[in-house]
Amino acid sequence: MASNTDLLEALKTAKVKREKALEPGATSDKKVCKARVDVVITITRTQYTDDATLGTFDARRVGDSAAAVTGGTLEQKHGSFDLGKGNGVKAYPVSAGTYKGLMRGEPGNTTTSKNNAVASPYSRHAVEVLAVPNFGDVLLHIGTVPHDTEGCILLGGATQVTETPIKQGKKVVGTESHGRITAGTTRQKNWDLLDFIYKVKKENDDEMPRITVIIKDP
Numbered sequence: 001m002a003s004n005t006d007l008l009e010a011l012k013t014a015k016v017k018r019e020k021a022l023e024p025g026a027t028s029d030k031k032v033c034k035a036r037v038d039v040v041i042t043i044t045r046t047q048y049t050d051d052a053t054l055g056t057f058d059a060r061r062v063g064d065s066a067a068a069v070t071g072g073t074l075e076q077k078h079g080s081f082d083l084g085k086g087n088g089v090k091a092y093p094v095s096a097g098t099y100k101g102l103m104r105g106e107p108g109n110t111t112t113s114k115n116n117a118v119a120s121p122y123s124r125h126a127v128e129v130l131a132v133p134n135f136g137d138v139l140l141h142i143g144t145v146p147h148d149t150e151g152c153i154l155l156g157g158a159t160q161v162t163e164t165p166i167k168q169g170k171k172v173v174g175t176e177s178h179g180r181i182t183a184g185t186t187r188q189k190n191w192d193l194l195d196f197i198y199k200v201k202k203e204n205d206d207e208m209p210r211i212t213v214i215i216k217d218p
Contacts (some may be wrong), residue, residue, distance in 0.1 A: 009116055017102065018162070019034045020062055020065075020192055021178030031063055034172060034194060034205070036204060036207075037062070037140050037200050037203045037204055037213070038061070038076075038208055038209045038210040039059060039060070039061060039062065039101075039196075039199075039200055039209045039210070039211050039212070040059070040060060040062050040212045040213075040214065041057060041058070041060075041101065041127065041140070041193070041211065041212070041213045041214070042057065042058050042059075042210075042214045042216065043055055043056075043057050043153060043213065043214065043215045043216065044056050044057070044071075044216045045071055045075075045093070045096075045215075045216060045217050045218050046121075046160075046167045046218060047060055047155060047161070047179070047218070048073045048078045049077065049178060049179040050077065050079050050121045050177050050178065051091045051146050051175040051177075051178050051179060052075065052076070052077050052145075052146045052178070052180070053074070053075040053076065053077060053078055053168050053179075054072065054073065054074055054159040054161070054179045055072070055073040055074075055075075055159075055161075056070065056071070056072055056073060057069075057072070057073050057140075057153075057155060058070045058197055059193055059197075059198040060172065061200060062212075062217045067191050069189070069192045070098075071154050071155055071156055071157055071158075071185070071189040071192075072155075072156055072157055072158050072181055072182070072185075073082060073154060073155060073156075073159070073181075073182050074143070074144070074146065074148075074153075074156070074159060074179060074180065075092070075093035075094070075148070075149060075151075075152075075153055075154070075156040075159045076092035076093050076144070076146055076149060076150070077092065077093075077146065078092065078093065079091070079092060080092070083150055085150060087150070087191075088150070090134060090135070092134045092136055092151065093136070093151070093153075094129075094133075094135050094151050095133050095134075095154075095215075096130065096215045096216055096217040097119070097132075097214075097215060098198050098212065098213075098214050098215075099129045099130055099132060099212070099213045099214075100130045100131065100133060100210075100211070100212065100213070101127045101128065101129060101130065101211030101212060101213045102127070102128045102130055102211070103125065103128075103197065104124075104125060104126045104127070104128050104139065105124055105125030105126070106208060110123065110151065110154045111124035112124055112125070112126045112128075112139060112141070114139050114141035114142070114152070115139075115141050115142055116189060117142055117187055118187055118194065119187065120190050121190055122191055122194040122195065122198075123189075124134065126190070126194075126195050127139065127140045127193070127194075127197070127211060127213065127214045128182055129153070129154070129169065129206050129215075132151070135151040135166070137152075138151050138152055138153070139152045139153075140152070140153050140155050140156070140190070140193070140213075140217065141153075141154065141190065142155070142156075142186040142187055142190050143156075143181070143185055143186060144156060144180050144181040144182075144183060145163075145167035145180050145181075146179070153184065153215075154181060155181075155186065155189045155190050156182060156185040156186035156190075157179075157181065157182040157184075157186075157188075157189060158185070158187030159179060159180070159181055160179070160180050160181075160182055161177050161178065161179050162174045162177070162178050162180075163176070163177055163178075164176045164177075164210075174187050197209065197211070
């Protein structure tokens with residue numbers, strides 16, 4: 001019959017084997033299961049102009065107190081209208097909410113021409129926002145003005161607002177506000193976001209992180 005000492009030694013040996021199976025090379029007093037790292041992207045709308053919806057974005061690891069990437073956003077103006085592209089009347093911008101994200105361009109997921117101009121190795125990659133009510137193929141991609149988007153969200157540096165006078169004859173009867181993303185910033189910001197997500201993928205032993213996209217109204 002085994003003694004208590006023999007039983008304790010057998011239990012210790014089994015514990016070490018379990019830990020090494022989870023993490024080869026791990027010592028019995030050092031641990032074990034690597035925590036998964038996921039990503040959250042938050043779009044915060046801040047202003048409606050006459051032709052656009054402006055906001056900010058930040059991307060971070062879930063649980064981090066500071067963002068890894070930040071910038072500005074631009075979407076279609078607020079309201080229901082027909083863009084004349086065969087989709088009929090729709091309510092813009094897309095509904096606020098919490099959505100799952102998908103990395104387009106990953107093996108098994110189609111690439112997108114929306115980010116053709118993003119530098120290698122992320123050209124034709126983009127985050128897709130899934131299951132958006134009344135919209136499909138909603139992407140985070142490059143662009144600077146409302147003409148560059150239908151229901152998608154444009155990413156770049158700081159946003160800008162300009163005022164244009166409305167005239168009747170020679171008389172100024174009002175102004176229109178126009179929003180845009182600062183020129184020369186959109187390709188780099190999209191690259192920065194994609195590079196961040198792929199860095200997190202490496203932290204996950206080359207497994208793509210789960211991506212959550214949160215869209216907030218003003």
